[in-house]
Amino acid sequence: xxxxxxxKIVVDTLMTLDLLFLMGYQFWGDVVxxxxxxxxxxxxxxxxxxxxxWYKSLFKGRYTPSRIFQLIVDLLVFLAMIGLMVSGIMLxxxxxxxxxxxxxxxxxxxxxxxxxxxxxxxxxxxxGLHWGMFLGLTKKALHLKHPSRVRKIxxxxxxxxxxxxxxxxxxxxxxxxxxxxxxQFVFLDFGESIPLFYLDYFAMMGTFIFLAYYVSVLLRKCxxxxxxxxxxxx
Numbered sequence: 001x002x003x004x005x006x007x008k009i010v011v012d013t014l015m016t017l018d019l020l021f022l023m024g025y026q027f028w029g030d031v032v033x034x035x036x037x038x039x040x041x042x043x044x045x046x047x048x049x050x051x052x053x054w055y056k057s058l059f060k061g062r063y064t065p066s067r068i069f070q071l072i073v074d075l076l077v078f079l080a081m082i083g084l085m086v087s088g089i090m091l092x093x094x095x096x097x098x099x100x101x102x103x104x105x106x107x108x109x110x111x112x113x114x115x116x117x118x119x120x121x122x123x124x125x126x127x128g129l130h131w132g133m134f135l136g137l138t139k140k141a142l143h144l145k146h147p148s149r150v151r152k153i154x155x156x157x158x159x160x161x162x163x164x165x166x167x168x169x170x171x172x173x174x175x176x177x178x179x180x181x182x183x184q185f186v187f188l189d190f191g192e193s194i195p196l197f198y199l200d201y202f203a204m205m206g207t208f209i210f211l212a213y214y215v216s217v218l219l220r221k222c223x224x225x226x227x228x229x230x231x232x233x234x
Contacts (some may be wrong), residue, residue, distance in 0.1 A: 008050050012127075015043045016205075019123055023116070023201055034095040037088050050059050065218035070129050073212070077122045083115030113186055117178045124205040128212025149184040159210050166207030169200040 025033050043154050063071075067112040088094045090108035122136075127134075170176075 004050070006059050008047075011047050011050060015040060015047060016123065018043065018118060020198065020201055020205070024194065024197055026190050026192075027194055027197070031094050034088070034092055037084075038095045039083050041088070043098075044085070044146070064219070065222060066216055069216065069219055073122060073125050074127060075163055077119070077126050080119035080122050083111050084119055087112035090186060093159070098163065110181055110184065112186075113178050114181055119173075120201075121179070121208055124208035125212040129216050131209055131213040132217075151173050155195060159206070162203055162206040163210035164207075166200075166203035166205070170204050170207060173200065177202070208214035 018036055021028075021036055022033060022040065028036075058071075060068075087108040089099065090101050090104060091112060092099070092101075174187075177185055
């Protein structure tokens with residue numbers, strides 16, 4: 001693997017872990033939350049610098065349903081991250097306090113609540129769209145040229161199990177309420193088990209990774225069938 005590609009994976013992994021960590025605000029407090037958030041801001045900028053070729057390719061090539069789906073998710077992730085950064089800077093009492101921002105706090109809190117939960121879901125969808133690449137890298141690292149029948153069955157079943165559990169947790173934790181701004185405050189359980197909290201959020205991330213991965217696979221198959229028919233091989 002080329003160094004740049006490896007560095008991209010490191011940056012994307014750190015962004016994902018950062019976002020997961022930030023979802024547990026109640027465990028770490030203001031100061032840690034702000035510094036980790038500022039680190040994510042820097043990683044976000046670095047991510048877009050490293051993926052500058054993506055912008056150049058926007059007006060090139062054919063837009064298949066799979067590519068359109070990916071573009072929509074990518075643009076929504078970008079908007080959610082911008083919302084997070086702007087609201088985070090406005091609400092900052094430590095890292096960006098030197099900016100001396102006072103107005104618009106109610107708007108900033110609502111934006112931060114919505115953007116953080118949308119960002120969590122959308123980043124998981126974004127990962128799911130690239131999950132095939134991660135599976136390929138894992139196979140290479142473990143030297144798995146021909147996966148066994150057991151792995152072919154076990155891995156999708158395991159993924160489906162995690163996705164179902166994550167969906168149940170998503171409903172129980174009422175994330176949709178925060179995403180749709182049906183409340184102005186996030187319920188924070190300060191006495192909750194930290195491992196259980198992050199297990200639930202890992203599972204919810206798994207739900208949207210699973211969903212995006214299989215939707216993208218389905219869209220690619222549909223595009224392939226259409227191209228096959230257009231070629232006159234019905």
